Structure formats: C-alpha cells, structure tokens
Amino acid sequence: MHMRKEKQATARMRHLFERAGFGATPADIADAAQSPVRKVVRMLFKQSESYTPFTIIDPEEYSPKKQLKNMAQNGMLDRESLKTRIKENAELVRDLNVAWLDQMASGKGALREKMALFWHGHFACRAQGRNGLVMQQYANVIRQHALGKFGDLLIAVSKTPAMLQFLNARQNKKNAPNENFAREVMELFTLGRGNYTEHDIKEAARAFTGWSSNIDGEFVFRQQAHDTGEKEIFGKTGAFTGDDVLTMLLNQKQTARYITGKLYRYFVNEQEDKQRVDTLADAFYRSGYDITQLMESIFTADWFYEPANVGAHIKSPVELLAGMRRTLGVQFDQPQPQVFVQRTLGQTLFYPPNVAGWPGGKNWIDSSSLLFRMKLPDYVLKAAEVNIRSKDEADVNAELLAKRGKNQFTTTINWDEFEKPFQRVNDEELPETLATYLLPYPLQPVQQQLLAKTLKPGQTHSERIRTLTAALMSLPEYQLS
Template sequence: MDKLTRQQQIRYLFARAGFGATLTELDEAFDRKSIRKVVRQLFDDSKSVQALHVVEPDETETKKQLKGLVRDGQFDKDMLKERIRLNAEKVRDLNLQWLDRMASGQGALREKMALFWHGHFACRTQGRNPLFMQQYANTIRQNALGRFGDLLMAVSKEPAMLQFLNNQQNRKNAPNENFAREVMELFTLGRGNYSEHDIKDAARAFTGWQFTPDGQFIFRQQVHDEGEKTIFGKTGSFTGEDVIAMLLANKQTARFITGKIYRFFVNETEDKKQIDTLAEQFYKNGYDIGDLMETIFTSDWFYEPKNRGAHIKSPVELLVGLRHTLGIQFEQPQSQIFVQRTLGQVLFYPPNVAGWPGGKNWIDSSSLLFRMQLPNYVLNATEVAVQPKEDGDVNTQLLARRGNARFRTKVNWADFETAFAKIPDTELTDALALTLLPFPLRPDQRTLIDSQTPGSQTRPERIQTLTVALMSLPEYQLT
C-alpha cells in the first residue's frame, strides 16, 4: 500500500469514527503504522466520559416549584412563560455544551457513537425539561460503546423517554401502547417483526414504569398489570424487564441494529452478507457495541472505494467537523443553533420518534446553498441572508436567533498553518485537500482552486484562502 492510500484511509477512518481530523492528528496516526493500532487508540481515547452538566436536580419541575406558579387556583401565564423560556435556554446550553465536546476531539468515537444513538433512540424534551434531557444525553454517551442490552434498558427507563412515549399514562385497565410499540418497531426489531397482540400485551408488561418530578425512574406496583400476558408465543406474568430480555433474545434485534449501524457508518446501500455476518457476531458476543465497531473499522471492506465519500455529513457532523479542523470558537455560541435549524438537525429536537432520516434527505433546495457557503460564512464573517427552516415547532424557535447577521468566530489559524509548515508551496493545495476532502483533487479542481490565490498573498493568507475554497467544494459535504 502506498503512502497516499494509507493517508486517505486514515483520514476516512477519522471522518467516519469521529468528526474528522487535523493534519497533526493524521500525521500522529500515520506514525502508528497499522490501521488496527489507530483504531485501538480511538477506543482508548474514548474510555472515559465527562458528563454534560447545565442543570441541577433541584432546578427541575418539582411539584413545589409548579405550585409556585399558581395564583388564585390558576397558573400565572407570565410566570409560566418565563419558566418555559428559562427551560428552553437550559436545553440550548445543553445542546451547545455537547457540540463543544464533539468539536474538542476528545473521545471522538464515543461522541460520534452517541450522536448515532441519539438518532436511534430519538427523544425530545416535553415541556422543555432540561434535567430529563441532560440525564438522557449522559445515558447514551455513557453507554455508547458498551453492551446494547445495558443501553436499551437504561434509555427505556429514562424519564425523558418514558415521558416522550407516554408511558406515564400506561396503567392497568387503561394501557397505552405507544412506548411498547416504539421499543419494538424503532429500538429493537424493526417494523413487521411483531404482532399487534405482542404490542398490546407488552404494553401491559410496561405498566408501572414511571418517573418522579425530580428525574428518577420508579416502578409503581399499584398501577402495574400483574395478569398473564402472551408475548412472542410465551405466556407469563411478564414485567417490562422481561420484555426487554425477550427482545434481546431475538436475533432480529441484532440484525436490525447492525443494519442501522452499517448504513450510518459504512454505506446506505446495504451489503446483506456483511451485515448478516456482523449481526451473528454481535448476537454471539452479547451485543458488545465496541467489539462490533472495532470489527467494522478494522475490516478491509470498510476501506473499499465504494464506501469512501458515500456518506453525506449531517448538519451536526458538518458543523462539528468544521470547528474541530480549524479550532473554531463562536463568539456568540447560540449562532450554532441557527446553523442547526437552518440545515434541519437540532440536537434534542428530532422531528419525530423515528429520528432524522439522514442520507440524501439532508440535501434540499432550501439548505444546499447555505451548506455550501457555511465555511465562507464562518471563516470570513460574510453576511448571512437566510432564515432557518420553518419546522412549525415553537420550541426550536425559542432557541435560535434570526438570520441576516454575521457569524463572529475565532479561528486557530496559527496551529493549522504550522501543521503545513514543511509542505512545499507546490504541494500545498494537494496536502490541504488530502486533509479536508474524501477524494484527491481532479486536475480541473486543482486549477480552479489555485486560481483563487493571488501571487501577492503571503503563505498564511494563501493557506486560509485555499482552505475556504476547498471547504466550499461539494466534496467537503461528504465523508
């Protein structure tokens, strides 16, 4: 394997297993020689996790606090509106803090995996409860590379999820099937791999799974249906934990999860044989997520040309990758909420319980131009004349400012330029392209890019101009 191919493979690995890499990170990884060692280092860097923290448990909507919003037997509308505004600000702060963690490059594999699980276990705040969303985010981050069974159980018992899927209203003699249905359809088996009777009796098994106002899971025996249930052909006085165990015992769960991971991390076009092999391993190894991901990232087929450049960056991947590569800090961090809304992916506000559809759905006529111009907007403080997508959600509208403004940022050009100090001027364009793009430049692209750098520019100015030009190419939208 020649040097160029090795560099492209490592760049591709960092783009898929994380959010891209700086030239310094690529060079350090290249020195480790084998892909397996680079992958192992990514796992080592993700062993620990620092919790996101923007709100204390005593700040949540306890009964005492809600009582304080009541005047003359009715909610005070102004006080309630202020409470909603403050809660929305906390969720915004949680969003921005997670973006900072992703952009830092620390534990990149864990954060990328957690972003995947956020789309899989799609959940949004009901009543904009920041504590519930904070706990949910930390749960998927903590368990992102562990065993899927542990993650599934933990997320299923999160107050944010129980609230989002209405299980607080699921009681004996009045079962609510929403939670049970989504656990099967979206979290484990996939549509069509269960019967309506399975849903109905599983809903009865999940009765009593509730939560307290301060964010604690609680099993309320008095509202649990203790009667016999028949689920997947088995009969017994099943509980919610029993249903989770039955779902994990079904190999279709391993196949469904593996297929979704393959489409996200490898290619939207499935290779059935590879997925079946991975699913069998995933099932036999007790749903070990880390083991599955290491197998994928160290397989020769992962690096096949058909997979490189086949993934369209989600808005969060695009924004975080841009920040990480150039060490960008936004002087007004909430500007990043504007970017997310404009491009159609706001953390903690998935469009529905199925999450973001991804793939080519990220590209549409209303956002494509903004996507292409984002590097120029961010790096050159160019005027932004665009409005966020109207998603009809007053909650996300509370998070973002209007357009027609400038992004004010601090860019760590010094470190970025230093990494290219030993690169001859004649090789600079290709060296930058190798760091930023999934494919080598075509001759016509190189000519076009070089034409944008006047001969009078200093080397730092040339690096900056070339970087913006390369990031504005369609290929920058791909990994």
C-alpha cells in the same frame, strides 16, 4: 512510491477520523498515518473509555419539584410563571445543545460522542416544554452507555423520564393500556418493522403498565397501575413485566441483525452488504451485544477502507459543523449561530423531527440547505453576515434565536495549529496536499483550475493555505465523508 504510500495512509486516517469521530486536525491525521490502523483504532477507543456527565443544568436549581413550587400561586399554576419557565427551559436545552457540540468539536472522547449522536437518532427523544433537566439526564444516559452493552443502553434509555414522557408511557395503565411505548420499542429500538405482530404489541403494552417517573425525575414502577395478568408475547405466556419484554427482545437474533444493519448503514455505507452485516450481527449477538467489539470489528476491517465506502456518507448538519470546528479549531463567540446552523440545515440536537429520528442520507440535501451548506465555510471562516431564514421558524427555539445578531458568525480560528503540516509543502503541491486532509477524493483537473483562481498574486504561504482551505471546504465533495 513512498510518497504514494504516505498519501494512502493519510487518506485512510482521514476516513477513520471522520467516521469514528468528527474529523481531526491535519497534525493529528499526519501523526496517526505513521501507525498501523489497528493501533490508531485502539487509541480512539482508549480515548473514549472515560465518560464525564454533562452538568450544565443544576439538578438542585432546576428540579421539577422546585419549578412547580415557583410556578404555583395559591395552589394554582401561574400562567406567566409557566411561560417564563418554558422559555427558560428552552434556553437550558439550547445551552445543553451547544455544550454537546463543543464536546464533539473538542476531539476529546470523539468516538463516544459520535456513537452517542447515532444513539440520539436511534432512541429519538424530543425536548418538550418544561424539561431541560430530563433532557440532560437522557443525553448522559446515551453518552454513558454509547460503547457498552446494547442491552444496558436499551434498559437505561427506556427508563429515562424524557423517553417515558415522549412515548406516553405514563399514560399506560392497566385499565387503559397505551401502546405507543411498546410499539416503538419493537419497531424502532429493537426488531424493526414487520418482525412482530399487533397482538405482541397489545400484550407488551400490558406488560409495560406502571412504568412512570416521579416529580424528582426518577424512574418509578407504580405497582397499582400494573396489569399483573398473564400475557402472550412472541408465543410465550406468563405474567410478564416490562423488564421481561426487554429481555425477550434482546434474546431475539433479529434485534442484533436490525441494530447491526443500522450501524453499518450509518458508519460504513447506506448500501448494505448483506453477508457482511449477517456475519457482524452473529458476532454481536454472541458477544452479548458488545458495542465496542462490534465497532472495533468494523473500523479495523480492510473493507471499511475500500474506495466504495470512502465518500459514501453525506455529513449530517451536526457532523458538518462539529467537523469544521474540529479541523480548524473554530470557537464561536456566541451560542446562537451554532443552533441557527443546525436548524437551517434540519438537524437540531434534542429536537428530532419524530420518534423515528432523522432519516439521514440524501434527505439532508435539498436546494435551500445545499446552498447554505456550501456557503457555511465562508460564514464561519470570514465571520460573514447571514441572510437566510432557518427551517421550523415556529419551533420553540425561534424566539431565542430571533435576538439581534443571531446571524453574525463571530469566530476565532486556530490557524497556527492547522497550518503546521503544510509549512514545507511547495506552492504547486499545496492544493492537492490540503485536499488529502480535507476531501474524500483526489482533486480533479477542473477543481484544481477552480482553486487556482481563488489565489491572489503576492499572497504569503500562510495566506495561500487559508484561501485554499476555504475554497476546498466550499466544494460539494467536502459535504461527504
């Protein structure tokens, strides 16, 4: 009986660490299993309280002003310098990508980074051309506000130069309104499709006129480009500004419902429990859109740990890679393979497919990506050579990733740390015990037979742990959390 309770507590903690972060080492899970869920959830929030901005790209060295100056020759833009600068910026975005992945895999502030990854898909923004620095700024904004008030996040991310550029806000002027930004703010960021009219969008676009950024990558409001006339939005009339529109959107309960539903589908289950989401959304609205309060309600709820919600989430490529790294303490010698994995599986940080972000769920799996997903543990754990082309070879990063050795996974793994909780587990119980830490479901007899075949006679206990770990991570169930 005691043994079964212990297993249940371990399975619960594995589920929590997977969903509220990117997994954990078996030692961390075993340690957390000794405490009540509430205490562990509080600890996760405590660990994510502080925030350190990324400073991979030096604002002095790579300021847009300095870049333009370096590219200009006799008052004209030099084409070769421009090409060099675009390539350099793509490399900087790649460095930023890997730095963020390192942060996710480190386990430090995992909940903040997991929330920021969700917001990256929600406030989807794509790196374009000469803008490594503005992508760093955008990443820092979503990381800084990831667990704060949704209203602060909405306003801050809407005013980032990266987002203004991506959604053509700078082309939105009083004599020629551009509706792109106004439409996405309503459809994707707040209300969801069908909860506004075309008239609301047209009028809101007028309110957002004048929103822009300067050459130093700072938000500016250009008064002369702003339409000061009266607008009619959501049945109200006034000389509204862009900030007024965001306030109006936050005042609508539908925004709380839309955001809560999306968070529930991402962190709990793609099949929404309407009543549950309605209750959470009401509390979210009443709290002034307090993200921490909402997520704490989710992670401490008994229903979060119900069997129907365990193993119901298909790991995104970034979750899969960061999770494997976190669990085993994996370090890559080179950055390229990590970007290669993301691109091959269809989720490259800072390159969402479009304004709606990554669709997620079953969309992560197709015949080519599934094969690569199943082989990934072998590539990572055995430093194998990969013979597969990544998707989107025409992407701006393709050139960078075409360097010699891009597909050679040279890794270091912290096996000593990983093996600690299994040192005294007898050989017979080893597969099932390892599975409790690595898989969302108990092992089936057919899986146990499969695992037994991977073991070789005369293996040491440590070798058995490593062989079984690689085999468990290659099972389809490891793709779920």
